[in-house]
Amino acid sequence: MSIIRSLTLLLIAITMTVFPAVHAQDNDPGQTLLGNLADARPAQIEDAINAIATSGDVRARSWLDAYGNNRLSQVKDTGRIVVVLNNRGLDWTISDALTGEDLGEISRRELDRIPVNNLIRGQLDGIKAMLDLDAEDRDIRLASAESMMGKVEAPIVAPLEERLELEEDPKVRERIEAALAIYRVGEGDIEAVDVLAGSLHSRARAALNNAADSDDPELATKAKAALETIEQKLKLNKAAETLYFGLSLGSVLVLAAIGLAITFGVMGVINMAHGELIMLGAYTTWGMQQMLPDQPGLALILSIPAGFMVAATAGIIIERSVIQFLKGRPLETLLATFGISLILQQLVRTVISPQNRTVVTPEWMSGSIVVNDALSLTLNRMYVLGFALVVFAALMLIMRRTRLGLEVRAVTQNRNMARSMGIRATRVDIMTFALGSGVAGLAGVALSQLTNVGPNLGQNYIIDSFMVVVFGGVGNLWGTLIAGLSLGTINQLLEPWAGAVLAKIIVLVFIILFIQKRPRGLFPQKGRAAEG
Amino acid sequence: MTIRKYVKLGLSALALSISLSAVAEEDPIKVGILHSLSGTMAISETVLKDTVEMLIEKQNAEGGVLGRKMEAVVVDPASDWPLFAEKARELLAQEEVDVIFGNWTSVSRKSVLPVVEELNGLLFYPVQYEGEESSENVFYTGAAPNQQAIPAVNYLMNEIGVERWVLAGTDYVYPRTTNKILETYLMDQGVAKEDIMINYTPFGHSDWQNIVSDIKDFGSAGKKTAVVSTINGDANVPFYRELGNQGISASDIPVVAFSVGEQELSGIDTGPLVGHLAAWNYFMSVDSDANYDFIDEWIEHTGDDEAVTNDPMEAHYIGFNMYVEAVKKAGTTDVDAVKDAIIGVSVPNLTGGYAAMMPNHHITKPVLIGEIQDNGQFSVVWETPSTVAGDAWSDFLPGSRDMIADWRKPLFCGTFNTKTGKCGASAGEMAAEDAE
Numbered sequence: 015m016s017i018i019r020s021l022t023l024l025l026i027a028i029t030m031t032v033f034p035a036v037h038a039q040d041n042d043p044g045q046t047l048l049g050n051l052a053d054a055r056p057a058q059i060e061d062a063i064n065a066i067a068t069s070g071d072v073r074a075r076s077w078l079d080a081y082g083n084n085r086l087s088q089v090k091d092t093g094r095i096v097v098v099l100n101n102r103g104l105d106w107t108i109s110d111a112l113t114g115e116d117l118g119e120i121s122r123r124e125l126d127r128i129p130v131n132n133l134i135r136g137q138l139d140g141i142k143a144m145l146d147l148d149a150e151d152r153d154i155r156l157a158s159a160e161s162m163m164g165k166v167e168a169p170i171v172a173p174l175e176e177r178l179e180l181e182e183d184p185k186v187r188e189r190i191e192a193a194l195a196i197y198r199v200g201e202g203d204i205e206a207v208d209v210l211a212g213s214l215h216s217r218a219r220a221a222l223n224n225a226a227d228s229d230d231p232e233l234a235t236k237a238k239a240a241l242e243t244i245e246q247k248l249k250l251n252k253a254a255e256t257l258y259f260g261l262s263l264g265s266v267l268v269l270a271a272i273g274l275a276i277t278f279g280v281m282g283v284i285n286m287a288h289g290e291l292i293m294l295g296a297y298t299t300w301g302m303q304q305m306l307p308d309q310p311g312l313a314l315i316l317s318i319p320a321g322f323m324v325a326a327t328a329g330i331i332i333e334r335s336v337i338q339f340l341k342g343r344p345l346e347t348l349l350a351t352f353g354i355s356l357i358l359q360q361l362v363r364t365v366i367s368p369q370n371r372t373v374v375t376p377e378w379m380s381g382s383i384v385v386n387d388a389l390s391l392t393l394n395r396m397y398v399l400g401f402a403l404v405v406f407a408a409l410m411l412i413m414r415r416t417r418l419g420l421e422v423r424a425v426t427q428n429r430n431m432a433r434s435m436g437i438r439a440t441r442v443d444i445m446t447f448a449l450g451s452g453v454a455g456l457a458g459v460a461l462s463q464l465t466n467v468g469p470n471l472g473q474n475y476i477i478d479s480f481m482v483v484v485f486g487g488v489g490n491l492w493g494t495l496i497a498g499l500s501l502g503t504i505n506q507l508l509e510p511w512a513g514a515v516l517a518k519i520i521v522l523v524f525i526i527l528f529i530q531k532r533p534r535g536l537f538p539q540k541g542r543a544a545e546g
Numbered sequence: 547m548t549i550r551k552y553v554k555l556g557l558s559a560l561a562l563s564i565s566l567s568a569v570a571e572e573d574p575i576k577v578g579i580l581h582s583l584s585g586t587m588a589i590s591e592t593v594l595k596d597t598v599e600m601l602i603e604k605q606n607a608e609g610g611v612l613g614r615k616m617e618a619v620v621v622d623p624a625s626d627w628p629l630f631a632e633k634a635r636e637l638l639a640q641e642e643v644d645v646i647f648g649n650w651t652s653v654s655r656k657s658v659l660p661v662v663e664e665l666n667g668l669l670f671y672p673v674q675y676e677g678e679e680s681s682e683n684v685f686y687t688g689a690a691p692n693q694q695a696i697p698a699v700n701y702l703m704n705e706i707g708v709e710r711w712v713l714a715g716t717d718y719v720y721p722r723t724t725n726k727i728l729e730t731y732l733m734d735q736g737v738a739k740e741d742i743m744i745n746y747t748p749f750g751h752s753d754w755q756n757i758v759s760d761i762k763d764f765g766s767a768g769k770k771t772a773v774v775s776t777i778n779g780d781a782n783v784p785f786y787r788e789l790g791n792q793g794i795s796a797s798d799i800p801v802v803a804f805s806v807g808e809q810e811l812s813g814i815d816t817g818p819l820v821g822h823l824a825a826w827n828y829f830m831s832v833d834s835d836a837n838y839d840f841i842d843e844w845i846e847h848t849g850d851d852e853a854v855t856n857d858p859m860e861a862h863y864i865g866f867n868m869y870v871e872a873v874k875k876a877g878t879t880d881v882d883a884v885k886d887a888i889i890g891v892s893v894p895n896l897t898g899g900y901a902a903m904m905p906n907h908h909i910t911k912p913v914l915i916g917e918i919q920d921n922g923q924f925s926v927v928w929e930t931p932s933t934v935a936g937d938a939w940s941d942f943l944p945g946s947r948d949m950i951a952d953w954r955k956p957l958f959c960g961t962f963n964t965k966t967g968k969c970g971a972s973a974g975e976m977a978a979e980d981a982e
Contacts, residue, residue, distance in 0.1 A: 216762065223766075392792065
């Protein structure tokens with residue numbers, strides 16, 4: 015008994031060791047397959063790929079992946095086909111494509127890349143999707159059926175139909191049917207139009223559009239009718255989408271402006287360096303990600319308190335060193351803080367780099383929530399929208415419910431009276447300015463996910479920030495929120511027909527006219543405070 | 547007493563040796579570098595200053611030119627267009643430089659033009675531009691539209707089968723002129739007006755939601771669609787990010803960019819960009835020994851292992867070597883002699899071929915189409931079979947069609963109208979007129 019068992023074990027061990035050795039030999043079929051791919055002229059590439067895909071070799075999938083990712087190369091001297099594992103820098107790490115043996119580093123001069131392009135990549139995606147349709151995981155099958163839309167060609171129709179018979183999940187079925195219908199509409203099949211009639215998918219629409227132009231009058235009318243119902247549905251989705259775009263742009267404006275609403279709106283300090291405080295917050299995010307290179311998500315979350323602290327500290331320094339000496343002299347404050355903004359910009363340029371820095375978007379923030387085929391809400395903007403609302407709520411809470419908020423309001427309404435009541439006005443000034451600056455830092459953390467992190471980041475937002483605060487009514491946080499969101503929405507409503515440049519101008523003209531009519535903005539402060 | 551004597555002796559010896567060395571070493575050839583080192587353009591222009599300095603160092607290590615050393619005179623025009631003109635005047639009138647390498651934006655070049663023509667200087671301009679210009683004193687080593695935009699569109703039309711076009715650009719002179727040329731060209735090729743969508747955005751535009759959504763809509767009309775992007779610098783990052791977020795991949799709607807190079811990509815998370823295209827005359831990933839040597843030198847010069855090279859750097863490399871060759875050929879640094887000598891000079895480029903200076907002061911270049919890879923580099927997917935000569939006056943703009951530039955005698959004119967047989971105003975005069 016035990017002898018037999020040990021014999022089997024030995025046998026297994028032998029086959030295990032012998033098997034990879036077979037691959038290393040010249041008669042490995044993989045050598046021919048990859049060799050053909052490497053030597054293929056453009057017209058032969060498709061055959062070479064198909065040969066690999068249908069070879070049944072267990073390594074086929076990994077070869078196709080490496081090829082599609084531009085990682086398959088040939089060593090110039092030996093002709094050995096290798097997979098490039100790391101293609102950064104001057105020397106690249108490679109491994110043998112056939113045996114997977116680690117070959118260490120090699121100068122990139124020694125390598126000849128096996129070229130791939132978008133067309134080939136498209137074909138590869140089709141093949142990979144076909145392989146993935148057999149996957150156990152329902153999500154993988156759905157994704158692969160999704161990528162089949164518009165990519166179905168004659169040779170895979172029959173296998174796809176077979177596959178459809180076996181498929182049980184209704185969503186995957188629906189996708190495969192739609193993918194087949196797109197192909198059939200393209201071939202002139204009138205029945206298939208019905209399958210696509212309700213679909214909002216852009217490839218389905220593309221197929222119907224083509225059919226509507228076809229020579230067959232019956233097909234053309236039917237396709238046109240189907241398109242009309244689709245257009246109706248699209249309009250509704252389009253409106254929802256524009257509203258979302260508007261709110262998201264608005265939330266960016268609110269974030270950028272809300273710190274200013276405190277320093278300018280409540281304290282009355284014209285701080286031209288506000289944009290640079292935003293920039294500092296964004297650079298903090300970058301710094302955090304440099305410190306935690308493997309965890310961009312964690313770094314981003316840690317940047318929220320860190321960005322606040324960095325910008326708040328910078329704010330305190332600015333307040334103590336410059337602004338406190340210029341109290342009640344707005345013009346000089348404006349010039350001095352403008353100078354500070356230039357100094358901060360050049361400081362970043364000299365110390366860090368004039369180049370933009372890469373801030374990575376964590377996995378859970380990229381992509382979008384798909385509502386339906388025509389409407390998807392981008393995730394990173396969703397987070398920023400939520401973040402803006404949270405920051406706003408927290409600020410409201412601080413101003414309304416804490417002692418600091420009470421003191422701030424007291425000092426701004428009547429400084430002398432507040433001081434005689436025992437409030438240390440200077441300390442309140444510092445705290446308020448630090449709070450406003452810190453919030454600017456938070457805006458920077460959020461903006462690092464949407465725009466470039468570079469020395470000019472702040473400049474792009476300073477004008478918008480002032481616009482929002484003035485439009486909303488100086489000294490009113492609610493005004494800032496409403497103003498930011500409505501300006502964002504107006505801008506996005508105008509953009510499709512006026513273009514981005516004109517939309518900005520129209521919004522600016524609108525604000526100027528509005529301020530003429532109501533100089534104190536949307537929500538003017540009432541009572542005695544308004545006189546000061 | 548004796549100590550003082552020794553000191554005196556020593557001092558006079560020192561003075562003597564200084565004057566001696568000055569005599570032994572002839573005046574150096576002064577090379578003016580007019581690139582912004584601060585302000586918004588510093589991001590792109592700083593590396594060009596470093597490139598010229600590196601080339602000068604290398605030339606000096608090889609013994610200089612005509613037995614004379616070269617010397618860099620660096621000024622900082624601070625991304626401020628009128629300041630470019632002042633700094634150019636300073637270089638030519640006070641520093642008396644023999645040649646200037648400089649400028650990035652077209653508006654800065656237009657600001658410098660009248661000065662360079664008035665003081666008869668030499669300017670090498672290394673960036674791709676909109677064309678419609680040829681000055682006696684300027685050498686355009688970057689691409690004209692027919693060396694970048696037109697071949698890229700041909701590639702998309704013939705190789706990818708694109709039938710519907712989005713021309714997206716930043717709102718200033720280069721994208722507007724390029725798009726005008728492309729629109730005419732596409733319509734000449736039989737593309738219907740409703741298959742072309744043109745869109746302009748302000749500098750540094752960051753909210754692309756609506757535009758990307760429009761492009762997506764435009765692309766679902768059933769014909770293969772591509773975006774031809776003249777979007778400048780920074781604004782590209784949020785643009786590509788939005789494309790990725792809205793689920794548009796390069797195999798659905800490819801974007802071919804004329805202003806995105808290795809330098810720009812080094813500040814971007816390249817994940818969502820893979821497969822999108824760029825058209826240039828040089829890529830860092832080009833497989834040639836000259837290129838690998840250049841990259842190694844650059845990395846050594848900057849001391850940064852991750853330093854990247856790009857197209858305008860290659861243009862300076864070509865321009866610098868052409869200048870050196872022309873000075874050798876003329877045997878002098880005299881501006882007029884060099885201007886004559888440089889036409890027809892041919893030097894190796896970094897892509898394994900040669901670049902020649904044409905009579906219209908533009909050069910011959912290969913056109914490469916590259917796809918963005920995950921390591922921030924481009925992989926070349928297509929190139930023109932031979933080099934293309936730069937065309938100063940586009941064949942696809944009314945009014946410009948009949949113009950040619952030829953700086954050889956007897957024609958010696960940058961704005962010669964072949965229909966009327968007359969020579970128009972010089973480029974500098976036109977730039978000065980526009981400015982007024």
